[in-house]
Amino acid sequence: xxxxxxxGGRRRGAAVEWPTVGLAAAxxxxxxxxxxxxxxxxxxxVLPLAGYLVCLHGSLQHEVVHGHPTRTAxxxxxxxxxxxxxxxxxxxxxxxxxxxxxxxxxxCPIEDPESxxxxxxxxxxxxxAARAFRRALGTVAGRLVLGPPFYVGRLAVNExxxxxxxxxxxxxxxxxxxxxxxxxxxxxxxVCGIPVQEYxxxxxxxxxxxxxxxxxxxxxxxxxxxxxxxxxxxxxxxxLMYLNNNLHAVHHAKASxxxxxxxxxxxxxxxxxxxxxxxxxxxxxxxxxxxxxxxPKEPTPHPFLGRATEPAKAx
Numbered sequence: 001x002x003x004x005x006x007x008g009g010r011r012r013g014a015a016v017e018w019p020t021v022g023l024a025a026a027x028x029x030x031x032x033x034x035x036x037x038x039x040x041x042x043x044x045x046v047l048p049l050a051g052y053l054v055c056l057h058g059s060l061q062h063e064v065v066h067g068h069p070t071r072t073a074x075x076x077x078x079x080x081x082x083x084x085x086x087x088x089x090x091x092x093x094x095x096x097x098x099x100x101x102x103x104x105x106x107x108c109p110i111e112d113p114e115s116x117x118x119x120x121x122x123x124x125x126x127x128x129a130a131r132a133f134r135r136a137l138g139t140v141a142g143r144l145v146l147g148p149p150f151y152v153g154r155l156a157v158n159e160x161x162x163x164x165x166x167x168x169x170x171x172x173x174x175x176x177x178x179x180x181x182x183x184x185x186x187x188x189x190x191v192c193g194i195p196v197q198e199y200x201x202x203x204x205x206x207x208x209x210x211x212x213x214x215x216x217x218x219x220x221x222x223x224x225x226x227x228x229x230x231x232x233x234x235x236x237x238x239x240l241m242y243l244n245n246n247l248h249a250v251h252h253a254k255a256s257x258x259x260x261x262x263x264x265x266x267x268x269x270x271x272x273x274x275x276x277x278x279x280x281x282x283x284x285x286x287x288x289x290x291x292x293x294x295x296p297k298e299p300t301p302h303p304f305l306g307r308a309t310e311p312a313k314a315x
Contacts, residue, residue: 019260020060020069023243024079027056031084035192047202052241054207055214057084059243059259065094068258081180085204085211087152089177092170101255106228107221109302117221117302131300138296140216140289147212148205210241217288218248220280221303227278231266234284239263246285249277 031053038046057080063069064076080090096113105111109119118126118134126134136142137150162170188194188203218230232246243259245251250266250273257265266273274281282288291297 013258015071017069017258020063020258021079024060024069027053027060028082031057032187035188035194038188038192038194038198043198043202047206050203051206051210054084054203055210056241056243058207058211059241059245061090061093062097062245063243063259064090065097066255077176081176082184083177083180084184085207086181086184086200087204087208088155089170089173090180091173091176092155095173101252103225103228103252106225107219107302108305110305114215115219115302116215116300117305118300119305120301123301134300135296138292138298138300140213140293143212143216144209148208151208151212213285213288214242214246216292217282217297218246220298222278223304224278226276227280229277229280231273231277231281232285232288233281238285249273249280 034041034046034049034053061080064080067073068076069079070076077090083090100106100112100114102111107115107117109115109117109122116137123131123134133146137146159170159174185196185199188199189196217232219228220230222228229249229252231249234242234246239246244262245259247262247266250262251257253273253276254262254265
């Protein structure tokens, strides 16, 4: 069963976490400045800056999922109301991410909505082209280039299928999301004069690509639950962009802890965390890129689903 901290309910600690509020204010200010001066900058300067900010906004959404920066859910949701990456309704993300936090089911393609593994049956049903695509998606290059359209397309297919089956439980999430995305486009396109296709290619696409780079190696399918979650000892720029979620094993252990408190906890208990996750750690993202730019991290079919070590079924 999920705890209050995981369901976004009341958390302990400060009534308002001002570092997160300040970060949100700085993020929106930087986004406003960048979009306002978009046409004065070359595309190769806009793309990394815009991708960084959009990815950072996704990390801020992750904080809100876990009950930050205030004790009031609707205030927290208002903090991330503008959808800088346009594609994923916050409430759908919250639902899937909290399901993902059932650690005994981590990586299970049936019960972990953030798993990138497939069941053996799904893999066997695939043709050669589909298998090649999924193998490519298992490399860093494939995840960065093919990942954004793949995840957007998968969301669209799942949501359409949900509606066809008569499930309207996500309509409110979309009703909240669409004005948030429209607000961003009204500013970027209507006020700043950025063509929609440029916003998608220079802002939303790289922002999502950087997000899926974070998730590329953060979980692995092994029988020991504690050893399924990674730690990436990234530098300050990447750690800020991911709001220290690169210390992913620490986050899973202390899911209600604010982003700015994670590094101190990790420094204090580093040996304990590394022993607990079986040493599944990387010195930075360049190490991950160097190992897996064109080489898949692991096979796509889940390695032990269906055996005695299969994650428990949901109650």
